[in-house]
Amino acid sequence: MENNNCGQIKISNEVVATIAGLAALEVEGVESSQSLTDKILKNNGVKILIEDELVTLDIMLVVKFGVSIPDIAFKVQENVKNAVENMTGLEVSQVNVHVQGVSFKKEKEEKKN
Numbered sequence: 001m002e003n004n005n006c007g008q009i010k011i012s013n014e015v016v017a018t019i020a021g022l023a024a025l026e027v028e029g030v031e032s033s034q035s036l037t038d039k040i041l042k043n044n045g046v047k048i049l050i051e052d053e054l055v056t057l058d059i060m061l062v063v064k065f066g067v068s069i070p071d072i073a074f075k076v077q078e079n080v081k082n083a084v085e086n087m088t089g090l091e092v093s094q095v096n097v098h099v100q101g102v103s104f105k106k107e108k109e110e111k112k113n
Contacts, residue, residue, distance in 0.1 A: 011088050016055065017046040020095075023083035024059050027075045029067035031103035054093040055084065062101040073097040 024030055024045070032045070047058040057080060063072050077095040084092050 011090070013048045013050070016048055016057075016084060016088060016090070019083050019087050020046045020048075020057050020059060020080045023080045024061060024076045027072060027079055029064050029072040030061055030076065031064050031105070032062040050090070053091065055090045056094045056096070057084070057092065058096045058098060060098045060100050062103050063099055065102050065104050069099055073099065 025032075045060040047060075049056040059076060059080060061072075061076065063069060076097050080095045081092045084090060
């Protein structure tokens with residue numbers, strides 16, 4: 001929450017979750033940032049904790065088969081941190097990446113052809 005001469009600015013956790021989820025999806029090799037539970041709860045595969053004006057984000061991902069998981073995770077951390085900080089003005093202290101699965105979609109499509 002930020003105060004200025006005109007009043008307060010509040011950014012909801014849902015907005016931060018949406019920004020973080022979309023930033024994670026921008027990284028090549030990320031298939032999804034949602035699990036079935038996340039889709040039901042509509043939290044975009046992101047858990048948020050804000051304490052002392054520091055944001056901690058937990059991102060749940062499914063990655064494409066054949067990618068380097070550590071490289072993808074690092075790129076997701078960078079992209080999510082930059083997007084959230086630039087768009088909200090909040091300081092991100094941690095972006096924890098949880099790889100929950102590997103997608104074989106492309107491989108299955110190639111076998112069909």
